[in-house]
Amino acid sequence: MTKTLTLLGIESSCDDTAAAVVQDTNILSSIVYGQTALHADFGGVVPEIAARAHAEKLDHCIEQALQEAAVTLCDLDGIAVTAGPGLIGGVLSGVMCAKGLCAATGLPLIGVNHLAGHALTPRLTDQVEYPYLMLLVSGGHCQFLVVEGHNSYRRIGGTIDDAPGEAFDKSARILGLPQPGGPSVERMALSGDPKRFALPRPLLNQPGCDMSFSGLKTAILRARDSVVAEKGGLTTQDQADLSAGFQGAITDVLVEKTKRALQIYLAMQPKTPVFAIAGGVAANGMIRTGMMQLCAGLDTEFVAPPMNLCTDNAAMIAYVGVERMLHDEYDDLTLSARPRWPLDQRAAPMLGSGKKGAKA
Ligand code: KG4
Ligand code: ZN
Numbered sequence: 001m002t003k004t005l006t007l008l009g010i011e012s013s014c015d016d017t018a019a020a021v022v023q024d025t026n027i028l029s030s031i032v033y034g035q036t037a038l039h040a041d042f043g044g045v046v047p048e049i050a051a052r053a054h055a056e057k058l059d060h061c062i063e064q065a066l067q068e069a070a071v072t073l074c075d076l077d078g079i080a081v082t083a084g085p086g087l088i089g090g091v092l093s094g095v096m097c098a099k100g101l102c103a104a105t106g107l108p109l110i111g112v113n114h115l116a117g118h119a120l121t122p123r124l125t126d127q128v129e130y131p132y133l134m135l136l137v138s139g140g141h142c143q144f145l146v147v148e149g150h151n152s153y154r155r156i157g158g159t160i161d162d163a164p165g166e167a168f169d170k171s172a173r174i175l176g177l178p179q180p181g182g183p184s185v186e187r188m189a190l191s192g193d194p195k196r197f198a199l200p201r202p203l204l205n206q207p208g209c210d211m212s213f214s215g216l217k218t219a220i221l222r223a224r225d226s227v228v229a230e231k232g233g234l235t236t237q238d239q240a241d242l243s244a245g246f247q248g249a250i251t252d253v254l255v256e257k258t259k260r261a262l263q264i265y266l267a268m269q270p271k272t273p274v275f276a277i278a279g280g281v282a283a284n285g286m287i288r289t290g291m292m293q294l295c296a297g298l299d300t301e302f303v304a305p306p307m308n309l310c311t312d313n314a315a316m317i318a319y320v321g322v323e324r325m326l327h328d329e330y331d332d333l334t335l336s337a338r339p340r341w342p343l344d345q346r347a348a349p350m351l352g353s354g355k356k357g358a359k360a
Helices: 036-042 049-067 088-105 114-126 164-174 181-189 214-232 236-266 287-297 314-328
Strands: 007-010 018-022 026-034 079-085 109-113 132-137 142-150 152-158 276-279 301-303
Touching: 007 049, 007 088, 007 314, 018 049, 018 214, 026 049, 026 132, 036 049, 036 236, 049 088, 049 114, 079 114, 079 314, 088 109, 109 114, 109 314, 114 132, 114 142, 114 276, 114 301, 114 314, 132 236, 142 236, 152 236, 164 181, 164 214, 164 236, 181 236, 214 236, 236 276, 236 287, 287 301
Parallel strands: 007 079, 079 109, 132 276, 276 301
Antiparallel strands: 007 018, 018 026, 132 142, 142 152
């Protein structure tokens, strides 16, 4: 990179209010206010509550990000904000806040695709060169992307229904474990027997790298109900065994489908093959280990960003802003919030809809 660029990033597309200051690939600050407690009583993210909480917290979050980075608005080169896809009220809160700051300061405004934030994270953390294969796996998304450039993505497979994070969250609820489900299920699975319950591996026998996770959630529900019918309730060991079985099934599907996606990608003959993982579910230790072993066997470099940059954050949004500014790509005050915004505009829409709306 030739010119040093310092950007403020703002993220509010789901249930995390986040602000960060990034200078090229250096993260000067990254503040995230989670909303888990606000939604805990409702069994999922309530869009109206999320939007209100974002509006309340954004100012404070931005102030803290600037303070921790020891910069003022005058030191910035631009403001990057998630403009979609996501829960529209939340996205609007962030976009309106960024517009206000840009109108007041004259700083350039850059609207960022949240998925591009996850997809370019390996460039922020590990300076990975284009192209690379990525599995973007979160609460609302699951897709294999060949990342060819900051504006060029080819989707070669994805979920046809639920995203894995959504399946983790719903399964946790079924098992009476706290939200977000991924970390709770992972914790319980540590002391569980993954073989006690025979759970399905959906679409594993079908060719290609499309995936399905909604059947797994139903299977967990049935397995729980049969234990409850037999014993009148779930013991901690039952919860652990069901968690381990569920995590094992998701990992098997993700690893096998990644193997196929890698075969497709390697057939494109990249010079130095790299496979990267991003999104909240990429924080899962068993899934990371499975991917790492797979890559080692295929002479492919495996890149997994640190956990706090796998889940939603604003540093990834600021970084996409840096790449866009380097290409002189700016938005203006007509920037709109988009509930849907697929990265690969040429790919047919995936079926189903997740926590964040339709799969992109
Ligand atoms: O990327 P993210 O923060 O937000 C979305 O864009 O969706 O991902 C959140 C999702 C949640 O569904 C959460 O349960 C899941 O990521 N997650 C995990 C783990 N940590 C977070 N899933 C499995 N194992 C984990 N350790
Ligand atoms: Zn995300």
